Amino acid sequence: MAHASETALFGGPSRPWKTHDWTSSDDRVRGGESVSTLTVDQQTGAATFSGHLDITALGGAGFASQRTVDDHPDFNLSGYDSLYLDIPESDGKKYTLVLKDTVLSKRPDGREQSTVSWEHDFHGDSGRQVVLRFADFKPTYRGKPKDDAEPLDWSAVKRVSIMIRSFFGQQEGDFNLVISSITAHAKDDDAASPSAAAAMARVDSCITESSIRKEAAAVGVEPQGGNRVTAFVAKTLCWRSRG
Numbered sequence: 134m135a136h137a138s139e140t141a142l143f144g145g146p147s148r149p150w151k152t153h154d155w156t157s158s159d160d161r162v163r164g165g166e167s168v169s170t171l172t173v174d175q176q177t178g179a180a181t182f183s184g185h186l187d188i189t190a191l192g193g194a195g196f197a198s199q200r201t202v203d204d205h206p207d208f209n210l211s212g213y214d215s216l217y218l219d220i221p222e223s224d225g226k227k228y229t230l231v232l233k234d235t236v237l238s239k240r241p242d243g244r245e246q247s248t249v250s251w252e253h254d255f256h257g258d259s260g261r262q263v264v265l266r267f268a269d270f271k272p273t274y275r276g277k278p279k280d281d282a283e284p285l286d287w288s289a290v291k292r293v294s295i296m297i298r299s300f301f302g303q304q305e306g307d308f309n310l311v312i313s314s315i316t317a318h319a320k321d322d323d324a325a326s327p328s329a330a331a332a333m334a335r336v337d338s339c340i341t342e343s344s345i346r347k348e349a350a351a352v353g354v355e356p357q358g359g360n361r362v363t364a365f366v367a368k369t370l371c372w373r374s375r376g
Contacts, residue, residue: 181311186304211287226304232270
């Protein structure tokens, strides 16, 4: 079934950020002292993930995160292949986006049961659009790589988290990350665009056997059947000649 080439998860008119969609999940559950909040600017509509990352209480370790609440609707991201984060302002620290397709009921003591998380680290640089490819998300279990994990079910993403951690003492202190939006983009968005298709048609229209031989001779390449180098040279020079 066809769907839009991109869809908003958070941010924008169709799915604005809402503070009640998020809750903290900091290292305090393990005896740490880190703290985080997520606020929404009512004028710009952007969300700010901020707080303090403490590494003293846990001996160099520490994390702070905001995650979607338990009753948040699932995301069906099948048919997409990347997430785009628009970041108008940041402190340049390293952050992590975490996805889950399984969330279990809480233990009798109120703590959450561990399940596999899919993580992607990124640097939050001001004025940057960060692209997180689905293929680059890595499975972890209790903070350690889980290479034998089942593939993530992209049709039923049940939880999204924005996290900062110490990376074993590499970063600490106050943090501040502003995100305008998080959107999912479809596979081959660029290749499927009308402008890209027209450009390729324009290039291919001037590729003939004679032009390949002519351009190959000009650069000293002997044309052979299926010679990709020769074809590339011909296409490149043809494109230049037709401006």
